[in-house]
Amino acid sequence: MKLIRDFAVILACLLAGKAVAAVLPFAFPASIIGLLLLFTLLSTQxxxxxxxxxxxxxxxxxxxxxxxxxxxxxxxxxDVLxxxxxFILVAALSGLVLILLLVGRLYQRMVS
Structure with missing residues (x-):
């Protein structure tokens, strides 16, 4: 019974995210909106x-x-891939290096 409640809350956030995404004037992933909604609900308790x-x-x-x-x-x-x-490998590796540099810089600023 507990799993049903858990899935119902997660599904409700997903459906609310889909509803918000449907009324937005631009394309945005409904699942991301649902996750942000769930995060907000959990953060505000x-x-x-x-x-x-x-x-x-x-x-x-x-x-x-x-x-x-x-x-x-x-x-x-x-064939397309x-x-x-x-290009895929260059984008993935450059993104990885950029993220590592950014996180390292932010950590240095937080520590000092």
Missing amino acids: LVRLDWVHDGGQLILRHMALLFIPVAAGLLGYV SQGLG
Whole structure:
């Protein structure tokens, strides 16, 4: 019964995010809006953490299974991905280096 409540709260935030995304004048991912809404509700303690903890843990535990359909769908675009592989690798590595430098700089500023 607890998992049903956990999933209901998470699903309600997702559906609220979809409703907000539908009325926005620009495209924005509804799932991100739902996560921000859930974060806000948890931060303000309108929703207690134990109301979503077990359901969230179950989803996280089985997250790898949720990526299987996406990976299977990408197999249909192997030719497109192989053409842009260089750009993808450069973007990923430069993003990684940029994030590491930014986090290192921020940590140095916070410590000193």
